[in-house]
Amino acid sequence: MVMGPAAYAASLGATVARMTYELHYWPTIQGRGEFVRLALEAAGAAYVDVARGDDAAGQGLPAMQKLLLDRQQPHPPFAPPFLKDGVLLIGQTATILQHLGPTLKLVGRSDAARVWTQQIQxxxxDMVTEAHDTHHPIASSLYYEDQQPEALRRAAVFCRERLPKYLRWFEAIIARNPAGTRHLVGGKLSYADLSLFQLVEGLRYAFPRATQAVLAGTPGVLALHARVAALPKLKAYLASPRRLPFNQQGIFRQYPELDIV
Amino acid sequence: MVMGPAAYAASLGATVARMTYELHYWPTIQGRGEFVRLALEAAGAAYVDVARGDDAAGQGLPAMQKLLLDRQQPHPPFAPPFLKDGVLLIGQTATILQHLGPTLKLVGRSDAARVWTQQIQxxxxDMVTEAHDTHHPIASSLYYEDQQPEALRRAAVFCRERLPKYLRWFEAIIARNPAGTRHLVGGKLSYADLSLFQLVEGLRYAFPRATQAVLAGTPGVLALHARVAALPKLKAYLASPRRLPFNQQGIFRQYPELDIV
Structure with a gap:
């Protein structure tokens, strides 16, 4: 997208007409893109998962790379995922969700509800990054096998200290929600609920024993996870081929030696 | 703060009367709290740095711990820093800045400008977390000396891969700003500018050689850093005792062996 200063200024103030969203993310993993997919799917929003499309149709990885490398792009994302919403290009998972929230009705209307939802997100x-770093404590650019001793040390700390600390914080804020324990924020579904569902899914995949040990003491997190999984649109999505399976290239990986109880 | 459901619901919708902000953060380090301090100082906002105050005056670390451990608090922060703004309690540095931005006039007015500023933040x-993890790649709960071999490996990757990648991204977005290269977003100072200043300060302290080598190729980042440092309110703050010096307990630490060129 090439824009001069005037077009750029106009775009900053423009009310964007509703179009099909374009999600750009690595095509073979759930990764951070999944948090955005879940929001789009739960809301029944029209979107194209660009890098999973056909090169011949102008999609696929080349389309994503083209946007990432476009030197005329005034708001280049630092990394995938990023979302194209009309003329807007938005990176950073939490920022994408915050942008989508009001339109998809996945966040409360008050400033305070929006701030709290984003704080949870x-x-x-932060926990997603720490979960990733259990298998890549030295560098994302190195193989797991080349940083396994470090991974074993980091995973032990993650499973024994960080995982309980985070999940118990989520349990506390669910238990303290004055509107009831069905949701993280107020009495309605938010993008934070969807993300917590995905976090639990990932933790259960990557650290089944350690996660189960903690979840036994966090009934509110478990119930919220089950409630999100049963949402009709989510349930349909999770059973569809659009939902990629977890695998050994994503953030959450199944290395049994890192599941330390 | 004990609130029933009705008071809580009212607080979510309330327009908060302007009061003195209360910043809560560890009293002896710049850390993540510094990004909030810089915004408050640059705007000349009235605030109390609570944990640095007198225990006798109801401040100090006990006041911070009391809020952190308050089981009646519906929005408990996961960790410092957090900000008390009237009845609102807000954690997560980027969320605090996003909340403060409009009131302190440290963010543009359009949704697009706000989204872009938050994306940069x-x-x-992310880079701050990676800088921290150079000296604590295994666990924040262990001493540096107990994870030094891992730190040496991680710091090498940080200095050679990540530091250039991040700083060159900042350089690119400054160079591409259609409103000119004086700021990250549009033609006015934003909280992202202040945070980039602090990031450069920290990197120069912790990794002087590696940072200098990259900054030589990022004149836009250097110029923005100098421009922020020269803002009258910031200059006064940086020369005051309110600005804590960098030290070996913060995010940015001076371990010469980790400054790898």
């Missing part, structure tokens, strides 16, 4: 993001 | 936050 950033805490989920 | 989250990318700064």
């Amino acid at each position: 950033l805490t989920i993001a | 989250l990318t700064i936050a």
